Amino acid sequence: MTISSNSYVDAPSPILTVDIIVPRLLPDGRAGVLLIQRRWPPHGWALPGGHVDAGESCETAALRELLEETSLSGQLLYQMHTYSDPSRDPRKATVTVVYVANSQGEAVAADDAKHLQFWPLDELPPLCFDHRLILDDYVNGRYLPRHAQS
Numbered sequence: 809m810t811i812s813s814n815s816y817v818d819a820p821s822p823i824l825t826v827d828i829i830v831p832r833l834l835p836d837g838r839a840g841v842l843l844i845q846r847r848w849p850p851h852g853w854a855l856p857g858g859h860v861d862a863g864e865s866c867e868t869a870a871l872r873e874l875l876e877e878t879s880l881s882g883q884l885l886y887q888m889h890t891y892s893d894p895s896r897d898p899r900k901a902t903v904t905v906v907y908v909a910n911s912q913g914e915a916v917a918a919d920d921a922k923h924l925q926f927w928p929l930d931e932l933p934p935l936c937f938d939h940r941l942i943l944d945d946y947v948n949g950r951y952l953p954r955h956a957q958s
Contacts, residue, residue: 821901822892823897823902824866824902824904825857825902826858826873827854827906828907829907829943829946830842830908834928840927840928841946842878842911843925843926843933844856844877844920845922845924846922846936847920847921848920849899852936853933854935855939856877856924857870857877858920870905870907874909878911878918879913880914881911881913882909882911886956888908889906889950890904891903891906896938908956929943
């Protein structure tokens with residue numbers, strides 16, 4: 809098989825995305841996480857996140873998406889894991905890099921988020937994509953980096 813110089817550029821590939829876990833202690837003392845209710849299909853609840861733009865790092869995209877969708881500025885604490893199951897998004901194959909971040913400010917739904925809410929981790933609503941798996945991995949510490957272990 810002959811490979812042309814354009815084979816790499818023209819190759820079909822998954823879309824690169826980021827998702828952000830923003831944990832917070834809820835007023836009742838339970839551990840919670842920020843979820844957005846999606847404005848566009850597929851509708852439902854999801855982690856804040858979105859596409860990485862051309863010329864943008866994943867880290868920059870994560871902070872941009874967090875601000876655009878939730879009006880929160882944040883600081884990335886660590887990269888949790890990369891999820892790449894080709895069926896994770898029903899629209900097109902995507903690869904997502906998941907970050908855990910803290911946040912400052914008041915959460916206000918904007919951009920792709922129709923609504924947002926901090927949900928107790930033990931009472932999550934049905935989630936879009938593979939976000940239930942991602943949050944299960946987070947809760948179970950499956951990909952917790954050594955420096956974040958206590």
